[in-house]
Amino acid sequence: MFTVRSLSLRSSHDLASASTAEDAGRSHFFLVRLFWILYLVLSALQIFAVAGGLHRTVNAPLWLAALVALVIGPWPIIGTGLGIAGAHYGWGLAWSAAAVLFLSLAIPIAAIVLWARFSSNGSLALHKQFVGLHRTP
Numbered sequence: 001m002f003t004v005r006s007l008s009l010r011s012s013h014d015l016a017s018a019s020t021a022e023d024a025g026r027s028h029f030f031l032v033r034l035f036w037i038l039y040l041v042l043s044a045l046q047i048f049a050v051a052g053g054l055h056r057t058v059n060a061p062l063w064l065a066a067l068v069a070l071v072i073g074p075w076p077i078i079g080t081g082l083g084i085a086g087a088h089y090g091w092g093l094a095w096s097a098a099a100v101l102f103l104s105l106a107i108p109i110a111a112i113v114l115w116a117r118f119s120s121n122g123s124l125a126l127h128k129q130f131v132g133l134h135r136t137p
Contacts, residue, residue, distance in 0.1 A: 035112045042105040046083035047073035049098075053086025080106050 051069035054060045060068070069086075073079045080102050087098035 031112055031116070033070070037108060038105050038109050038112075042102065043074040044111065045102065045105070046079040046086075047072075049083040049086035049090060049102075050079065051086070052090025053082070053088075054090075056090045076106070076109075 022039035047066075047069045050073045051062070051065045054068060056060055056066075072082060083102050084095070084098045087093045088095050088099060091098075093101070
């Protein structure tokens, strides 16, 4: 009639330190949040730089430059390249300064994605969080 389930209890020593699964979960949580923060900051920079570059070099109307930048700006490789060019031509930055500005955000993003893809310890869960398949309870 009644079913009683037994719960596994941890000893007081186990409660003081987190398990390796909990540590991996915390690092995955941190890396996913870090990825999205860096990606959104980089995308915003790329959108503004591409719009400024198009407006200045091609004499495109600002609304058209903004529309094109909203579509192309967030793309990882093309948006970064056009963002560097837009920062140079539109904002007047030197090529090296523009490259440092955008690559200082793009390289950590690429490192997180590559670690998630090729790491052997629980990276599948992190990879699923990137593509939106992982649901947390």
